[in-house]
Amino acid sequence: MPTLVIETATAACSVAMIDGSSVLGSRHEVVGRGHAERLVPMIAELLDGAVPEAILVDCGPGSFTGVRVGIAAARGLAIGWGIPAQGYSSLTLMARAHFFAHPHCAELAVLSEGGHGELFMQAFTASPFAASTALGSVSPEVALEQAGARTIIGSGAARLLEIDPALDAHDALPEARAAAWLPAEHRTLPPRPIYGRAPDAKVASGGPTR
Numbered sequence: 075m076p077t078l079v080i081e082t083a084t085a086a087c088s089v090a091m092i093d094g095s096s097v098l099g100s101r102h103e104v105v106g107r108g109h110a111e112r113l114v115p116m117i118a119e120l121l122d123g124a125v126p127e128a129i130l131v132d133c134g135p136g137s138f139t140g141v142r143v144g145i146a147a148a149r150g151l152a153i154g155w156g157i158p159a160q161g162y163s164s165l166t167l168m169a170r171a172h173f174f175a176h177p178h179c180a181e182l183a184v185l186s187e188g189g190h191g192e193l194f195m196q197a198f199t200a201s202p203f204a205a206s207t208a209l210g211s212v213s214p215e216v217a218l219e220q221a222g223a224r225t226i227i228g229s230g231a232a233r234l235l236e237i238d239p240a241l242d243a244h245d246a247l248p249e250a251r252a253a254a255w256l257p258a259e260h261r262t263l264p265p266r267p268i269y270g271r272a273p274d275a276k277v278a279s280g281g282p283t284r
Contacts, residue, residue, distance in 0.1 A: 075127035078117065078151070081250035082109040082144035083136030083164040084186065084229055089116050090250035091126065100251040109143045117147070125155055130253055130261055133161035134268040135194040135209065136186060141267045148265050161263035162256060164248050165209065165228070169198035170260070171252035172227050172244075181206065183221040185230030193217050193230040203257060209268070 076098065079090040087109045088102035101116045131148035134141040145161070152159035165184040173179055179200060186194040188211045195217050197207040212220065214233045218241075226234055226243035235243050253261065 076124075077128045077130050077253075078121070078126040079250040079253040080113070080117070080129065080131040080144045080148050081164075081167075081248050081253075082113060082140040082147075083132040083134050084140065084247050085137075086247040086249065087112050087116065087140075088248075088250040089113070089120050090253065091120060091124075092130075092251070092254040095254050097251045097254050100249070102249050102251070104247065107137075107139065109137075109140045113143060113147055117151075126157065128157055129159040129265075131159060131161050131265050132164050132167065132248060132250075133263050133266060134164055135188065135211075136164050138189075138267075138269070145265050145267060152265075159265045160261055161265045162253060162261050163209075163263065163268060165194065165196045166198070166205070166260050167248045167252050167256065168228055168246055169196075170203060170255050170257075171249065172225075172246065173198075173200045173203065174252070174255045179225055182225040182227055183217075185217055185221075185226060185228040185234065187229045187233075193233060195220065195230070197221070197224060203260075 076093050081088040087105045090100035091098040129148045129152050131144050148159045168184050181199045183197045188194045192211045196209045199206050227246045231243035231245050
């Protein structure tokens with residue numbers, strides 16, 4: 075079915091219309107922190123009055139604000155249009171896009187900028203396409219150790235290249251159009267944020283004091 079894809083989890087802001095594995099149209103810009111200002115105009119330009127039958131949105135991990143902007147838009151439009159909204163992982167999307175463009179790549183690690191100097195990290199295999207490690211938030215040094223000999227992609231690749239310039243590492247941001255290549259089972263997340271790390275605020279033990 076014609077599906078609107080919303081991608082705002084990183085510095086990129088992109089939207090696409092897909093139908094199964096076909097890309098009907100897309101828009102992609104690197105906006106930094108300007109997702110809230112650009113997303114709705116991009117959607118309006120892409121749709122040009124058309125109404126999709128479903129919405130697919132990036133749930134993260136990634137930018138706290140960016141993820142929430144995309145999910146809020148997806149939920150609001152889904153209610154307004156009376157259509158379903160589901161989600162996917164930003165790391166899964168980047169992995170699938172790389173495997174699609176590089177069919178000889180058998181496994182990789184996706185690294186995305188996280189908070190407090192850490193990187194979101196998850197490894198994937200091409201055949202069968204699946205995550206081979208759990209999602210984690212780790213330091214660049216730990217990411218380098220865990221990546222091993224895998225190809226490395228994502229916005230966190232540059233951090234590892236600073237440590238070892240000889241790595242097979244490539245900068246990458248997710249693009250909404252790549253959702254057309256995601257297997258159906260990777261398009262079914264509930265539209266709520268994947269934070270990828272524990273919250274910074276801690277609840278004090280022992281209850282409130284008087």
